[in-house]
Amino acid sequence: MTKNIKLMQGNEAIAEGAVIAGCDFFAGYPITPSSEVMEVLSNKLPKIGKAFIQMEDEIAALGAVLGAALGGAKAITASSGPGMSLKQEHIGYASMCEIPCVIVNVMRGGPSTGLPTLPAQGDVMQAKWGTHGDHAIIAITPSSVNESLYETIRAFNLAIKYRTPVLILTDEIIGHMRERVVVPDKNDVDIIDVKLPDVPPEKYNPYNYTSGKVTPLAPMGEGYRYHVTGLIHGETGFPSQRTDVIQNAQNWLMDKIYKNIKDIEKFEEFQTEDAEILIVAYGSTSRSTRQAIMMARSAGIKAGMFRPITIWPFPEEQISNLSKRIRKILVPEMNMGQIIFEVQRNACGSQVYGLNIVNGEPIAPDQIYTKIKEIAGL
Amino acid sequence: MTKNIKLMQGNEAIAEGAVIAGCDFFAGYPITPSSEVMEVLSNKLPKIGKAFIQMEDEIAALGAVLGAALGGAKAITASSGPGMSLKQEHIGYASMCEIPCVIVNVMRGGPSTGLPTLPAQGDVMQAKWGTHGDHAIIAITPSSVNESLYETIRAFNLAIKYRTPVLILTDEIIGHMRERVVVPDKNDVDIIDVKLPDVPPEKYNPYNYTSGKVTPLAPMGEGYRYHVTGLIHGETGFPSQRTDVIQNAQNWLMDKIYKNIKDIEKFEEFQTEDAEILIVAYGSTSRSTRQAIMMARSAGIKAGMFRPITIWPFPEEQISNLSKRIRKILVPEMNMGQIIFEVQRNACGSQVYGLNIVNGEPIAPDQIYTKIKEIAGL
Amino acid sequence: MLEKDNKNSNNTTVTLSNYNVCEGIETEIKTINNLTIKEVSGIGKKGEVKIDIIVNYCKGCELCVAFCPEDVLIMNKEVAEVVDISKCTKCNICEYLCPDFSIIVE
Amino acid sequence: MLEKDNKNSNNTTVTLSNYNVCEGIETEIKTINNLTIKEVSGIGKKGEVKIDIIVNYCKGCELCVAFCPEDVLIMNKEVAEVVDISKCTKCNICEYLCPDFSIIVE
Amino acid sequence: MSDRTEFRFSGSGGQGLILAGIILADAAAIYENKNAVQTQSYGPEARGGSSKSEVIVSDSPIEYPKATKVDYMVALTQEAFNKYINDIKDDGIVIADKELVTDFSNAKGKLYIIDMVKSAREELGKLLGLNIIALGILVEISGIVSHESIEQALMKRVPKGFEDYNKKALEIGFKLAKEIKNNK
Amino acid sequence: MSDRTEFRFSGSGGQGLILAGIILADAAAIYENKNAVQTQSYGPEARGGSSKSEVIVSDSPIEYPKATKVDYMVALTQEAFNKYINDIKDDGIVIADKELVTDFSNAKGKLYIIDMVKSAREELGKLLGLNIIALGILVEISGIVSHESIEQALMKRVPKGFEDYNKKALEIGFKLAKEIKNNK
Amino acid sequence: MIKTKFNYDKYLRKNTLPHIWCPGCGDGIILKSLLRAIDKCGYSKDEIVITSGIGCASRLPGYVDFNTIHTTHGRALTFAIGIKMFKPRLKVITVSGDGDALAIGGNHFIHAARRNIDITLIVFNNYTYGMTGGQYSPTQPRGSYSTTTPFGNIEPPFDVCNLAQAAGATWVGRSTSYHAVQLEKFIVDALNHTGFSVLDVITNCHISYGRRNKMKSPVEMVKYQKEKAIPARSSQNMSPEDLAGRFKTGILFEKKDMPEFCSEYRKELEIAKTK
Amino acid sequence: MIKTKFNYDKYLRKNTLPHIWCPGCGDGIILKSLLRAIDKCGYSKDEIVITSGIGCASRLPGYVDFNTIHTTHGRALTFAIGIKMFKPRLKVITVSGDGDALAIGGNHFIHAARRNIDITLIVFNNYTYGMTGGQYSPTQPRGSYSTTTPFGNIEPPFDVCNLAQAAGATWVGRSTSYHAVQLEKFIVDALNHTGFSVLDVITNCHISYGRRNKMKSPVEMVKYQKEKAIPARSSQNMSPEDLAGRFKTGILFEKKDMPEFCSEYRKELEIAKTK
């Protein structure tokens, strides 16, 4: 038995990952099936002198997270479906003002109150399009408890590096299941810390739209006094209605993510080399897919999987390349069809099939295998 | 001068259309550039004995609209960007519980507070994906003041017919500009009224997932006592976790819209017959597009426009068919690229170009014309 | 924590035991619409009284037992039961406090 | 309603007129960092007093004029102006009530 | 497109420019059955800054609703003059108030400096109505709608009791415009 | 996949089934270095209804985390028995409590009816610990982890002062299981 | 079907029973008092609308045969306002947990109170988020424990009644799930009041609250209510020390003849007609 | 740069002036009082954080050289809580319009008050949504007109101070933009208070409110404030008739030594360390 191997839930692993990443601040509002992230942190953070607060609702929770983040905190919140819908305005504010933070969405079933205790993957498109106006987002879909921990650390790093909200999209299965996790020592993982700008306050502009580099966000209260507003603003942070400033500001929000996609993207390929059927799957569905592929391979069907770990920005290039080689693509999702849209868009010429099961149960390997056989014409 | 021809703003026209459609109830919270819809109705509705209330926020506003709609009211609310983000949870509730209502979004610039007084088309994808979980939505994008009026009437009709929230997406330009409107007499337009179910209360089920027909929503307080919940529910309206019920409920929410797309869709084609370049444009951008096409035609370039009026569900079939014939497609949008994603998805094989200008100014005919020339290789 | 759906299902059989069967006290077990009702009637302190306990609904919370001022009720295998109806004053406290519609005093 | 950006722009020239020029009263027009400041100094009821009006900032709301208890100020073409500094008691009301940082009493 | 005539009223928030635009559009669209579109631009959150109100009149349908090649413009502040003069046509007509606009270094098109403020003060007694004077000028100078139409449109939008005052303002506008025409 | 062993604890909310599952998974994953996944299913909003807790143990990585072909199942309510018996393997082993489950018309696999409640009452004095008895039975019957491992895992999760009580419960489980084995 | 003195069955959707509430949960007691009160007031089932948010308490509407709306978390009052304003002849009741009414729903609470709209709000105040497993709520006492205050709660609780009154409610009362008879009476009174009425009902949740705060069973919790409740009248002569940890019960505030929102709106319609 | 008795320039971002407020808008007067108060308290510019929501009043932070956050509509206090809790050494002030603080932001208002967190909230109460052109706000007097109450407002207004107190604020006061000297004094007092302080400042918006309510000019509006304000002390001996249409000014409630949120949290950290 190794000291740093633990059995824990996906939600606990996120909390654990946050602590390792140096999380200073949690604000949240409970909601099934994400509440354990909050409950675990309500215990862990005070013990290490960090801040925990339960707010009056999800809007307030993300507001407090952003306030703390402007003070220089590594801050996180966690929620599920209805709470995520409420957070949309503040997600846009965080994007616009380029405030780093991590937002966990443990997905549950259905629109509206739906199925609070059952899993789904119905919020993947919301993650990208939920707030009004144009912005780019980073979203990560771990598929195991262990990955939940490490991807949470990565989420904090990306948030600070690109000054952006980063979403972690898990689901009720990953969030509530218990698996073995190798808990790393803080020193064994790369951690990007909040730091002061390398220019003196007089020279500091809180935004930079043209150099291609992300300006660090100066923690408030350290001598860098600046203005933050959700109005379109110039590089000084003050509102502007100049057409060139507006266009630059808008371009920048997209470019800083898309032009750095090589650094942000993360994916896994499983037996794709010789695959004749490609399965694009993420989160818990990718686990069933892997099992289904093993079944298919045993039956002589050459199937392989592409698994986006960073789901936004979407790995367009990879899908596009794979689709040139593999002409049949299956996208199993615990929703009525979401990521399949992105696959269709990028895999022109391939045949793209959906397997959309939304009944409160995870998609089972059998179901995917059956579909693979159907596609293979068996 | 004809008595029923008036000069009015797009926002006024929506209010006027609502009154003609038989609107009983408005609840809202002011926000630029949609406030005139509310202000006009605060005046008009009380005069005809109907209800108007200003609520404490946008969430409350849509809540009140849904409460009134359950009582049998034809109800409407209006908002813009930040308010639309706040409404997402209740949009999902309305979808899930199949409560008819009309929601107007007069689009303004930017994510977050953005550009409150300037136009954009940045909320088109939000209209479809903003709330968590899977659902289908109807959204309409009028491109003139006159159309604002008539499409509002159609929005009410579709809402009642399909028991669904219907979004009207205009923008600051259409909302604030004044044009001539032919105000119809109530008797000259088709109006679908709220009616009692044609079964007695004992036989009434508030939902129906399998017959393919939409069950009318019985106004509360008329003898039909039933239960409404945002939890996934069976046909009786009570929550269920049965896998078959869940899947049926989910399928139904999609099917009732997509299977009736022929009835819901509305679009216009302009000089597409012989077009070699297709421009897909909606809302105010389609006006500039039309002008640009005239310029292009004068210069001998065969350009044509496909203009979705119902933008959701997206006219997939039309785009797909047109794209088989026209191999170059331009999608000008006052956003960083949204509907272009749908076009790309459905126009596999064609070359799809974006013209994305987001600087607070409407896209001018000249800009589109320049792009057309570029595509034409001139 | 317990959504006792099972108690609502069809073939529930409930075995009852340990009566304090005195003179003038009748105990009847009825099944109406799949509900098992244990009806005890007799003469209490304020005259004739009948106490129905709907066994399927009772979740065994003990509120009726704890707050009956006259110790008329006891728990038996997690279901409330009349132990001595003769002391009943028809004060109705048990009925009011039963959260599950499982006790009715008449 | 008026975001008077123009007043902040470079080449603003403001013509002033209609002084009540009395003995011991000096009026000076300065331009500092593109701001035109009209400085009136003299002896008021409480001794020496100087009133600066930053012409570019004044939006002509008349609050200073209306609430000066001594009628020291008047409006002149939508800009506040000192009309009789000798009555000034240095009570500072005008300064406190000017929403636009355009009046300073010293 | 070529029969498109573009008007622009520019100045600052409280000057009633939007109303002037509406009345012009109304006269054209309702009383003369032409196509007309009126738009305006605001500062942040519906208030502030210099503002403009534009009217496009045409016999054919009007697509793009904003002015891009302005035929007639009125400027009632210096800031507006500077900000909105750019897209005036080479032969476009610009009317600037003599008192409110003093720096003409950016001038384009044909510039007429008219003392509307003075006329208002002298003939109306106050500045209220400057917008209607400007309206009168543009109508007269462009001939886009008849006097009758503009008067009808004006009367529809004027508060009770102010009919004569506004009619007078309009006529001052006509008169000032005629002077220009005569000086042409 | 074939070395996958699937366990299911089923019953109702308050019976500590999730804890039993966790301890089993912990023993396998941490103390015996196998792969183990534990999952559960809830009623609406984290409460209510019959519930189950599942553990999958395997030497190879575990992908699909839910049980589909259950090797070992315990049922502590009739409702759970009915609801969760379906996907038991043909040669799977089902342990039902004699008192809490009475209708076996749906039975599948090899059924053992054991009076766990009685043992608990008699040997522990109360029903608390039923979950641990069940755990003991499954461990003993499956041999999936050693007694030592399960004890260590149990001790880690048991509140102070209840160590002996729980150890005793576990041993009751072992004992009951041995009886089954002997009767086989 | 089952003959009883009070025929609850008349109002119940029997096929939804037994309800999901835990054994001994006070919510069931309140539900019964509510049904007796509605019956006493003589409303027809058709004219009653009950809205609720999300939470254990908010599951109530599912069990009763009225027009019932289980809305979103915290927003029950907004739906109530919509339907009440559109159909003022309906009697609209909102049931809500303490979290639902006062955490996420706090804004709608104060605004409904301000408007003095004729709706009766019953707060099922169990000091906790029961449904989600016991996180602290804005009424949870300082120092007590929950899944998110493992070291004791440092936040002061709202006094629901004071807040309602300050916001504009014109009928304000408090009772408990133990005081079932009083509760029924207060509900009758609240329903009869024209204007916004708020009834704060202290109720027991041993599962999510009691267990963590030395009251493991429903019985212990209900005893707590019995002991800590102090009738408003008696409280007047008590010292602050004696009052510590206790709560007042009674009709705490009542103001008749204040303008009610819907009738004011009716008047507005008359004026508007003439314009 | 411009020599003055009180050096506003020290605190102003001069290149953002003149501000966007209309001529005579009370917001500028309040801003000046705030700057004098901050100066009097002796805070360094680095240690001040000002958050605001959306609205005319909420534009204030843009003009002042502190750490300034112009947040979303209604949510300024949530950002304030986040930064205050994370860096308690900072002095956090929130400025908010009446709509911002009490319409969409009402929930955060009562919860910040309940927690008694050491933040000073200044409500710029102009009875209207100034920024969006004059829709009615939850403080607008009954009977008055707005763009959305063309027939007169039927909704009763909040008494901001009563509400704050009932919710848990430990310092509550009211002044006006006319009473600039008192205002400055009250702000100093509120800033010096440890705990949640709410200052309701009646201010003038002739553009969005006055014009529609027979007060066309800033001067008329400020005169209204002068006339209608009644010091709390004097109000005690006044009859309800005399008080009608008037509002109390003064420090209306103050409770020292109540547990403040951040220091309570500090204590919690000590306990947690030992667990």
Ligand SMILES: Cc1ncc(C[n+]2csc(CCOP(=O)(O)OP(=O)(O)O)c2C)c(N)n1
């Ligand atoms: C928007 C949203 N946030 C959070 C939740 C999760 N949730 C459901 S009920 C509840 C709180 C329940 O507490 P309370 O209102 O006091 O009701 P109780 O269960 O105690 O009766 C929460 C936080 C939700 N359903 N929706």
Ligand SMILES: Cc1ncc(C[n+]2csc(CCOP(=O)(O)OP(=O)(O)O)c2C)c(N)n1
């Ligand atoms: C979510 C959201 N809803 C609505 C608005 C539109 N809006 C901007 S400011 C404002 C109200 C302003 O009133 P108040 O807070 O009193 O500030 P004032 O302008 O009067 O100072 C509103 C409704 C918005 N920006 N965001």
Ligand code: SF4
């Ligand atoms: S009616 Fe009263 S005395 Fe009789 S059993 Fe019930 S509680 Fe006891």
Ligand code: SF4
């Ligand atoms: S109160 Fe009701 S549920 Fe509880 S034990 Fe008594 S009869 Fe059973």
Ligand code: SF4
């Ligand atoms: S200081 Fe007082 S007296 Fe002097 S000008 Fe100002 S208001 Fe008037």
Ligand code: SF4
């Ligand atoms: S108060 Fe200030 S802005 Fe107003 S008139 Fe006087 S100097 Fe000008």
Ligand code: SF4
């Ligand atoms: S968790 Fe608490 S409030 Fe919810 S049903 Fe159980 S006892 Fe009642």
Ligand code: SF4
């Ligand atoms: S609209 Fe009102 S509040 Fe806003 S700046 Fe103008 S006067 Fe001030």
Ligand SMILES: [Mg+2]
């Ligand atoms: Mg509660």
Ligand SMILES: [Mg+2]
């Ligand atoms: Mg205001």
